[in-house]
Amino acid sequence: MTQAHNTLARRRWLMLAGASAITALVPTLGWSDGDEDEGDSGSSSTTAISPAATGLTGRMVVVGGGMAGVTAAKYLRLWGGSGLTITLVEPATTYVSNIMSNLVLNGSRTVTSLGYTHGNLTSKYGVNVVRASLTAIDTANKSLTLSDGASLPYDRLVLAPGVEFEDAYGLTQTDYETRTPHAWRAGPQTQLLRDQLAAMPSNGTFVMTIPKAPYRCPPGPYERACLVADFLKTHKGAGSKVIVLDENFPTDAANPYTAIQAEAHSFTQAYTVTHAGVVDYQPGVTDIAIDPVTKAVSYTDRMGVPHTVTPQVVNPIPPHRATGSSATGWLTQAGLANGASGKWALVNVLSFESTAAGATGVHVIGDASQCGLPKAGHVANQEAKICVDAIVRALSGQQPDPAPVANSACYSPITASTASWLTAVYQYDSVNKKFVVANNGGVTAGAKPVEAASASSQNFQQMNTWFNTLMGDAFA
Ligand SMILES: Cc1cc2nc3c(=O)[nH]c(=O)nc-3n(C[C@H](O)[C@H](O)[C@H](O)COP(=O)(O)OP(=O)(O)OC[C@H]3O[C@@H](n4cnc5c(N)ncnc54)[C@H](O)[C@@H]3O)c2cc1C
Known part of the structure; x- marks a missing residue:
């Protein structure tokens, strides 16, 4: 690491x-x-x-x-x-x-x-x-x-x-803290969101939003959609829905999943196979507005069509x-x-x-x-x-040091017992004075982070080891 x-x-x-x-x-x-x-x-x-x-x-x-x-x-x-x-x-x-x-x-x-x-x-x-x-x-x-x-x-x-976090979509910091939690800084809002999920009715609807990049933890929102989908279909019925409103646009208009900001392969697989029928992934949305009292969410899809949906739980991740x-x-x-x-x-x-x-x-x-x-x-x-x-x-x-190296490793739970992963090594590009993804020890234009071929329980176990090691390196 x-x-x-x-x-x-x-x-x-x-x-x-x-x-x-x-x-x-x-x-x-x-x-x-x-x-x-x-x-x-x-x-x-x-x-x-x-x-x-x-x-x-x-x-x-x-x-x-x-x-x-x-x-x-x-x-x-x-x-x-x-x-x-x-x-x-x-x-x-x-x-x-x-x-x-x-x-x-x-x-x-x-x-x-x-x-x-x-x-x-x-x-x-x-x-x-x-x-x-x-x-x-x-x-x-x-x-x-x-x-x-x-x-x-x-x-x-x-x-x-x-x-x-910015006041966004018509919401205030008080709304985040009391009724429409972002839970993007772990603590009381995480517990509030957990309690709201646990209280959801059978076959209910959960709506979450993803802000435009850059934001904290690129794969994190997509991971959250997977875990909520897994929880709802297991405990609240197969008719449950997780609507993901992503403000990022697809890089390939023909493939909506190219809007996914990290681990695109893993999350495409998760949304189209593992959690198919539960996750409704909508990239390129604009004009998101949320009523904190009724929880009505209105937005415009990437084809320019306006929608309104009223879920039981709404989880806005606002721009930060x-x-x-x-x-x-x-x-x-x-x-x-x-x-x-x-x-x-x-x-x-x-x-x-x-x-x-x-x-x-x-x-x-x-x-x-x-x-x-x-x-x-x-x-x-x-x-x-x-x-x-x-x-x-x-x-x-x-x-x-004129040539620092950094790396990033990240595990993403896809279900309660399986996870995928993503890793990259970054090297200093002295011409452009920035870090770039390294490939085979050398700086290669277009090099990308590597991700798991598929989610597995072994990855999930390794995730726990990675997490404890990282936290120990900081806090122990
Ligand atoms: C749901 C979720 C999942 C994530 N999963 C992963 C993951 O799997 N892997 C990964 O690598 N990253 C993950 N992240 C991202 C990771 O948590 C952040 O990138 C990381 O915490 C950033 O560290 P930081 O020190 O910059 O900020 P923080 O960890 O947020 O620490 C900032 C600290 O500064 C303090 N502070 C703020 N203002 C002041 C002030 N005025 N005076 C003094 N102190 C102040 C705060 O109290 C806080 O303790 C995840 C994030 C989220 C939200």
Whole structure:
């Protein structure tokens, strides 16, 4: 999973700390590779690591304790050594994993089981965790303002605040929280959507929407449609319907399934064979409007024909953007929301340092950045490592790695017991200064991620191992 950067890590330790430091570190890096589906216990029973005295110093502040931020904080200690002061700013005491959260909807997992705490960051890696939100950044004076009024100075700042959701289709944030949940940030909305599904009548109708790309987790909405279809036809009758309103358009007008944003082969198979007659996939829809009280959904199909349907449950996944990138948001106010439509933070992908004027020493990783990589948890973990590697090199007076490599692996449940997968390796294209999908170790135009030939129970088991390993790499 993290081969490229684990290799980098080994090189880094050899370079900065000597081989003995690696030996000292390795026994503390145990993490689960079993198939249990539990989050962490919230306890931090493991002992502190003994990081090397690298001679590097400085105030490192990481904002956001999710997939990207936690990985960055941990690896700053592992690769940067004992002299760094590392602070994580995160308001929530428990992070609920989005990954696997679609399995809450069919009752396979619980929201509680997907909870991870930041205890190990403090006890094992000596990271100061501050329970507050970032509210303003002063890039000129390298200082943050937090929600409790405190100021926090930094020498290097790593922003990993994830995404926020737009009021869309006539809905408000209150609607999302109370009656038409998007559940695209795992937590109470996931439970609300699960409860609504469990209460559906026999042979009822579920409608979900998919926003135009880019959005968080390209295969995630299509996976959700599969799991809901599987749950409804198993528990609520074969006459149940899952209507998928996708705002993305087919790339081939003759094949509607070419609108699918990831794992097109797997989801085409799922919609036309495995869940045929239940999933009604409608790409290229426009003008979606949702009444939060009656749940009536109106839209125009790609042939220009208007429709209205009134399902029992509606699940809008609204367009989203980097957290803090609204007109008055802190990312915008600091001039860092300089990506497409002012919704994302543009970065130099060699270091994930912001390209905004005056933002020296400010890095943006995870879903909030615009870097050419998919918005995914596995990728966020990779971005964090590329970023930390670049920071440690910079503190050592070196340039970033000129040829970073990242990979993405993703498993998608198709039913309650089978899954497909998708994987890709990304290499730096120095001409276009972006990541491109690599093919056979070389950059090949048109190379694509590889996906499973078919869904299987073996893939489902491997998915659990992949998930536990990824979460362990971040939180353990
Ligand atoms: C249903 C679903 C399924 C998914 N499945 C997969 C999958 O199978 N594989 C995969 O790789 N990815 C998957 N993803 C995508 C993955 O969850 C995200 O890409 C990943 O979480 C992004 O990491 P992040 O650190 O950028 O954001 P997050 O993980 O969302 O973390 C952001 C953190 O920042 C904090 N924060 C926000 N604002 C502030 C502030 N002002 N101050 C301080 N802290 C702040 C938040 O509280 C949060 O803890 C899925 C997503 C969904 C919704």
